[in-house]
Amino acid sequence: MKKSALQTARAAYQPKLPKALRGAVKISQGEATQSIADQEAIKNLFPNTYGLPALTFVESTEVTPSKTINAGVILSGGQAPGGHNVIAGLFDGLKTLNPENKLYGFLLGPGGLVDHKYIEITAELMDEYRNTGGFDIIGSGRTKLEEKSQFDKGLEILKELNISALVIIGGDDSNTNACVLAEYYAQINAGVQVIGCPKTIDGDLKNSEIATSFGFDTACKVYSEVIGNIERDCNSAKKYWHFIKLMGRSASHIALECALQSQPNICIISEEVEAKNMTLDEVVNYVADIVAMRAASGDNYGTVLIPEGLIEFIPAMKNLIAELNDFLAHNGAEFAMIKKSAQREYIINHLSEVNAAVYASLPEGVARQLTLDRDPHGNVQVSLIETEKLLGEMVGRRLSEMKKDGHYNGKFAAQYHFFGYEGRCAAPSNFDADYCYSLGFNASMLIGAGVTGYMSSIKNLTAPASEWVAGGIPITMMMNMERRHGEMKPVIQKALVKLDGKPFLAFAAMREDWAKSTSYIYPGPIQYFGPSEVCDQPTITLQLEESK
Ligand code: FBP
Numbered sequence: 001m002k003k004s005a006l007q008t009a010r011a012a013y014q015p016k017l018p019k020a021l022r023g024a025v026k027i028s029q030g031e032a033t034q035s036i037a038d039q040e041a042i043k044n045l046f047p048n049t050y051g052l053p054a055l056t057f058v059e060s061t062e063v064t065p066s067k068t069i070n071a072g073v074i075l076s077g078g079q080a081p082g083g084h085n086v087i088a089g090l091f092d093g094l095k096t097l098n099p100e101n102k103l104y105g106f107l108l109g110p111g112g113l114v115d116h117k118y119i120e121i122t123a124e125l126m127d128e129y130r131n132t133g134g135f136d137i138i139g140s141g142r143t144k145l146e147e148k149s150q151f152d153k154g155l156e157i158l159k160e161l162n163i164s165a166l167v168i169i170g171g172d173d174s175n176t177n178a179c180v181l182a183e184y185y186a187q188i189n190a191g192v193q194v195i196g197c198p199k200t201i202d203g204d205l206k207n208s209e210i211a212t213s214f215g216f217d218t219a220c221k222v223y224s225e226v227i228g229n230i231e232r233d234c235n236s237a238k239k240y241w242h243f244i245k246l247m248g249r250s251a252s253h254i255a256l257e258c259a260l261q262s263q264p265n266i267c268i269i270s271e272e273v274e275a276k277n278m279t280l281d282e283v284v285n286y287v288a289d290i291v292a293m294r295a296a297s298g299d300n301y302g303t304v305l306i307p308e309g310l311i312e313f314i315p316a317m318k319n320l321i322a323e324l325n326d327f328l329a330h331n332g333a334e335f336a337m338i339k340k341s342a343q344r345e346y347i348i349n350h351l352s353e354v355n356a357a358v359y360a361s362l363p364e365g366v367a368r369q370l371t372l373d374r375d376p377h378g379n380v381q382v383s384l385i386e387t388e389k390l391l392g393e394m395v396g397r398r399l400s401e402m403k404k405d406g407h408y409n410g411k412f413a414a415q416y417h418f419f420g421y422e423g424r425c426a427a428p429s430n431f432d433a434d435y436c437y438s439l440g441f442n443a444s445m446l447i448g449a450g451v452t453g454y455m456s457s458i459k460n461l462t463a464p465a466s467e468w469v470a471g472g473i474p475i476t477m478m479m480n481m482e483r484r485h486g487e488m489k490p491v492i493q494k495a496l497v498k499l500d501g502k503p504f505l506a507f508a509a510m511r512e513d514w515a516k517s518t519s520y521i522y523p524g525p526i527q528y529f530g531p532s533e534v535c536d537q538p539t540i541t542l543q544l545e546e547s548k
Contacts, residue, residue: 006427006528009528010131010427010528011127011131013130013131013430013433015438016438016464016465017465018438018467020470021057021438021441021445022059023059023060024059024061024063024064025057025058025059025445026062027058027449028055028058030053030055030056033051033053033054035050035476035478035480036207036478036480036493038481038490042490045183045490046179046183048183049183049452049453049474050476052454052474054209054457054473055449055454055471055472056469057442057445066098066448067098068101069094069097069098069164069165069447069448070101070102070161070162070164070165071101071164071165071167071444072113072118072161072165072166072167073087073090073103073104073121074106074110074113074138074168074169074170075087075109075140075170076109076110076141076142076169076170076171076174077140077170077171077173078140079140079215079425080199080200080201080214080424081201081214081215081218081423081424081428081429082218082428082432083135083215083436084133084134084135084436085131085428085432085433085436085437086199086439086443087121087129087169088130088131089436089439089441089442089443090103090167090443090444091126091440092440092444093440093441094444095123104118104120104161105119105121105137106138107119108138108139108140109141109142109143110144110145110150110168111141114150114154116153116156116157116160118157119138125137131433133218133424133427133428135425144173145181148184151185154181155185163192164191164193165192165195167443168195169197170197171199171202171205173491174196175196176479176490176491178475179194179453179475179490179492180490186452192452193452194452195446195447195451196454198210198212198456200213200215200216201213201215201220201247202248203220203251203257204250204251204253207495209478210455210457211542211546212538212539214432214439215424215432216253216541217429217431217432218431219247219423219424220254220257220258220261220423221429221523222419222422222423222526223246223254223422224261224262225526227258227264227305228520228521228523230244231262231264231522232520232522235518235520237301238300239413240414240415241291241300241301241303241392241413241415242414242415242416242417243389243391243392243416243417244264244303244305244417244418244419245416245420246258246307246308246420247308247419247421248308249309249383250309250494250496251497252268252270252271252307252496252497254307255269256269256503256541259511260540260541260544261521262520262523263510263520264520265514266303266304266305268283268307268391269507270307270310270312270313270497272504273314279314279315280314280316280317283310283314283391284394287304287391288395288398288402288408291399291408292402293515294410294516295411295412296410297516299518300410300411304388306387308387308418309383310387311385311390316354319355320351347367348360363393363394365386366393369384369386388417388418389416395412395414396414426526427526429528430528430535430536431536438458438465439456442457442471443456445470453474453476454474455472455475457470460546461538461542462538462543462547475492478493479491479493480493502544503544503545506540506544
């Protein structure tokens with residue numbers, strides 16, 4: 001297969017490993033752990049994997065011979081830069097333990113385990129994918145591994161291939177399911193260890209033990225590069241307001257990190273909107289007031305960052321969406337028969353007064369998206385809603401009103417962008433290349449140690465890679481009970497932006513300045529070769545969170 005010059009050069013990159021993982025290791029055991037909340041309930045649900053100690057690997061001079069192990073690996077959910085390096089680290093680690101060890105990859109996500117679709121990952125295959133973006137070595141998928149029948153079906157193929165350890169690379173839900181699987185296999189004495197790895201560009205799988213999920217670093221750097229380019233265009237032509245929606249599901253970590261990297265005029269943080277109980281109009285007014293303030297100084301241009309989950313955090317929109325979900329679940333067939341031109345009126349006539357008013361205030365396009373785009377569970381897919389257009393159009397309307405009242409005297413022209421898929425498969429930054437390789441290598445050491453129900457953990461990430469601390473955290477430690485689909489379930493707590501956290505506070509201290517003056521920063525493209533301060537810096541979020 002033909003490769004680009006960068007791909008060829010990058011293939012030769014040797015990811016850095018923590019010092020402790022470079023030779024023989026021994027385990028240092030911490031204290032017994034507890035779940036972050038609901039200890040009794042979690043303990044009862046996970047009698048075999050609850051309360052295990054946190055583990056740290058330390059250098060050792062003693063090489064202990066390892067029996068032959070066949071392991072399996074699954075990539076679960078959305079792509080994130082560095083997935084191939086997790087597998088490369090796992091592969092190399094297994095071969096270091098014993099050159100006879102084998103690694104199998106299940107195809108297209110957890111579904112591959114259930115449907116018995118797999119390949120053996122050979123050295124030649126692995127070499128094609130080192131330091132590359134994407135998940136294409138084995139593909140990914142969103143099948144949820146949560147039924148006993150799936151676990152049993154999976155066990156059939158694990159037994160057939162003599163696999164005694166399974167590594168699941170995924171986000172909070174996939175790691176929750178990994179833990180349920182680990183518990184089940186332990187309970188039935190299946191002889192299969194299950195280890196998780198923290199993945200997601202969204203950055204919402206983190207806690208006191210897991211500093212960041214992989215992929216967040218690269219994805220934010222890719223988006224920040226393009227935001228910086230747009231800011232420069234904006235500052236050159238001085239005629240557009242750019243509304244940029246960013247991926248990240250519910251959490252605003254990506255938007256916040258990109259704001260810290262590129263210093264736009266406005267960045268909305270969904271978690272703040274919810275905490276302040278802001279209405280859609282208040283969000284619109286906030287943006288419109290800044291547009292007017294800049295116009296008063298002759299600056300009819302600017303950049304606005306919008307997290308994709310925003311709409312779910314505006315209480316009035318949340319209520320509207322809930323009523324629409326319910327209404328369309330029961331009246332979808334009748335609604336489908338209504339002429340397109342009459343659909344808006346039909347919805348307005350059938351909603352409660354409050355929600356009908358909110359719905360009527362929405363621009364035509366967004367109102368239609370709210371009624372059409374349903375997922376298989378009957379919910380609106382918020383990421384498909386063009387929140388950037390919703391805001392831009394409503395700000396435009398508000399500015400026209402302000403003009404009439406004499407509060408605004410500028411020109412407003414909007415451009416819209418959505419950055420998401422562009423960043424998910426980028427070639428991993430040095431940070432992600434090293435972090436992912438270490439996570440995978442470390443997972444093989446957890447397999448060698450014979451443990452189950454652990455997440456691979458690499459800490460001290462703002463120090464040079466040689467000083468990183470490698471170990472394992474019991475997944476039950478990150479769990480609490482939450483209501484999901486009407487039932488209380490044990491889940492890993494999703495990390496949203498903390499309004500008292502250092503990254504948000506740093507942003508909040510600067511934002512007024514960024515709104516008034518044009519303080520853009522142009523981060524430029526990810527650099528893979530060159531001085532360390534250009535190539536190896538972790539995200540600003542991580543640097544602030546780890547700062548003492
Ligand atoms: P994960 O949570 O599985 O890592 O996926 C993250 C993400 O990229 C979100 O940011 C985005 O909303 C979603 O996946 C898009 O999903 P899909 O790939 O199914 O379109």
